[in-house]
Structures are given as C-alpha cells and as structure tokens.
Amino acid sequence: MQLVNQTWDLFKKEIVLEWRSKYAFNGVLLYVVSTVFICYIAFNLNPGFTGTSGYPIVWNVLFWIIMLFASVNAIAKSFMQESKGRLLYYYSIAGPQAIILSKTIYNVLLMSLLSLLALLAYRVFFVNTIGDPLFYFLTVLLGSLSFSTVFTMISAIASKAGNNGTLMAILSFPVIIPVILLLIRLSKNAMDGIDRSFSYGNFGVLLAINAIVIATSLLLFPYLWRD
Numbered sequence: 001m002q003l004v005n006q007t008w009d010l011f012k013k014e015i016v017l018e019w020r021s022k023y024a025f026n027g028v029l030l031y032v033v034s035t036v037f038i039c040y041i042a043f044n045l046n047p048g049f050t051g052t053s054g055y056p057i058v059w060n061v062l063f064w065i066i067m068l069f070a071s072v073n074a075i076a077k078s079f080m081q082e083s084k085g086r087l088l089y090y091y092s093i094a095g096p097q098a099i100i101l102s103k104t105i106y107n108v109l110l111m112s113l114l115s116l117l118a119l120l121a122y123r124v125f126f127v128n129t130i131g132d133p134l135f136y137f138l139t140v141l142l143g144s145l146s147f148s149t150v151f152t153m154i155s156a157i158a159s160k161a162g163n164n165g166t167l168m169a170i171l172s173f174p175v176i177i178p179v180i181l182l183l184i185r186l187s188k189n190a191m192d193g194i195d196r197s198f199s200y201g202n203f204g205v206l207l208a209i210n211a212i213v214i215a216t217s218l219l220l221f222p223y224l225w226r227d
Contacts, residue, residue, distance in 0.1 A: 131193020
C-alpha cells in the first residue's frame with residue numbers, strides 16, 4: 001500500500017511540473033507536427049510521387065520513425081534533467097520502485113497522448129485507408145507503452161553513468177529494434193484489414209517484452225539508486 005501511495009504522489013508531482021512548464025509536451029508536439037508537415041510537403045513537391053495513399057507501407061513506416069524519435073526526445077530526459085539535490089530529496093521520501101514506476105506511468109501517459117495527436121495530424125495531412133482502425137489504434141497505444149518502458153529504464157541507467165547519451169543509444173538499440181519491427185508488422189496488418197487472429201502472437205510478444213522490461217526495471221533500479 002505504501003508503494004502505491006508513493007507512486008501516486010510522485011506521479012502527481014510529474015503531472016504538476018509538466019503542467020507548469022509544458023516543456024516536454026510542447027517541444028515534442030512541435031517536433032511531431034512539423035515533421036509530419038515536412039513529409040507532406042516533400043511528397044507533394046515530388047512530381048513522380050503520388051503521395052503515401054498508394055503506398056501504405058511508406059505511410060506506416062514513416063509514422064513509427066517519427067514516433068521513435070519523438071519518444072527519445074520526450075523520455076530521454078526523464079532522469080537526466082533531475083538535479084542531484086532533487087534526487088537526494090526523492091531518496092529520503094520514497095522507495096526506488098515508486099520512483100521508477102511513477103516515471104514509467106507518466107511517460108506512458110505522455111507518449112499515449114502524443115501518439116494520438118500525431119496519428120490525428122497524420123490523418124489530416126495524408127489520405128490513407130486503414131482496414132481495421134480499432135486494431136491500429138490499439139497498436140499505437142501498445143507502441144507508446146513499449147517506447148515508454150524501454151526508454152525510461154535506459155534513461156535511468158544512463159543517468160547513473162554521467163548522463164551519457166551515447167550509452168543510452170547503445171543500450172536501447174538491441175531492445176528497441178525488435179519492438180519497432182513488431183509494431184510495423186502489427187500496424188501493417190491493421191492497415192491491410194487482415195484478420196486479428198494472425199496478429200495475436202506478435203501482440204503477445206510485445207506485451208511480454210513490456211512485462212520483462214518493467215520487471216527488470218523494478219529489480220535493477222534499486223541497485224542503481226543506492227549508487
């Protein structure tokens with residue numbers, strides 16, 4: 001019960017700080033919308049390209065590339081922007097599991113909101129027919145969850161190694177690549193309107209990866225926190 005209360009209090013703190021500054025949300029939202037608009041201009045200025053409406057795989061891959069870099073920009077600073085004084089204060093009032101859980105939940109909420117806004121912007125600028133909109137929507141939410149859990153854990157590790165951005169890129173690469181491949185496959189099946197039963201296996205693999213990452217974070221972060 002104490003873990004739940006501490007996690008909830010820290011989560012509310014993250015919401016209040018973001019609401020005051022709106023740094024992460026506004027910055028990443030600007031990046032997403034501007035990137036989508038630049039892609040739209042680039043495709044329409046090319047006389048030999050009829051737009052992404054005839055190329056669903058291009059539409060799909062571009063969306064996940066944009067969301068991947070948006071995730072890095074939004075989540076990478078989860079721990080890196082925390083001062084030593086604030087971390088020491090956290091150490092005195094809460095346990096390590098509550099801290100990593102509150103960061104993860106906040107990042108999941110942030111990325112889910114940004115993903116939905118990005119999908120809306122994509123639908124405004126590009127015309128594309130999604131065969132199974134509900135399953136594509138669920139895939140986008142699962143992608144937000146996957147990006148949040150992976151990059152939150154890696155950000156925590158990198159923050160204890162001198163805020164080394166290179167280390168974060170190296171550690172996240174072997175985890176995020178299979179996640180991206182699974183997300184592209186799932187979303188492509190949803191765009192083509194393929195029966196959902198063919199995607200349940202990949203869906204389960206992604207959920208398992210998220211469960212493993214969260215469990216690893218809860219086990220590993222206390223040792224990092226003591227350092």
